[in-house]
Amino acid sequence: MCGMCGLLGGGNHWSNATAPLAGANPRRQRLIQAALANRVLMPFRLKLDDFHGRSFVLTSPTGASEMVNDFSQVWRVAERMLGRPLDPLTLFTDEAAAP
Structure with a gap:
């Protein structure tokens, strides 16, 4: 998605409200x-960076970046960037997955 679409279209998901x-x-x-x-x-x-208060930008270790419309998409996009499943809760257990 281009930056302008992210700016105009994002931000309406319930997870964006804090x-x-x-x-x-x-x-x-x-x-x-x-x-x-x-x-x-x-x-x-x-x-993850905020994009003008409407969307987020997720950046990978290789420098690739992708617009994320709402907070609920962060983990899906992160998994796609990493090429493997990502369970944030495993970081808080004794068997944390190595990056």
């Missing part, structure tokens, strides 16, 4: 949401 934080505007909340996701994505060498 609980209000005291003193945080919606833009800051999205940045916090991306930062929390990056804690899970970091061991897989993936990075």
Whole structure:
């Protein structure tokens, strides 16, 4: 998807709404949401960035990037980029998958 389509079309999924934080505007909340996701994505060498408050951009270790319309698509796109299943919950167990 091109950047303009991501800018105009994304952002309406329920997962993009975050609980209000005291003193945080919606833009800051999205940045916090991306930062929390990056804690899970970091061991897989993936990075999630906010795109103008409407979409996200997921970047792979090779530098490939893909527009993600809403937060629910992050894991699907991450699996496609990695070429294998990604279970974020395995990172918090004794048998964490190696990247």
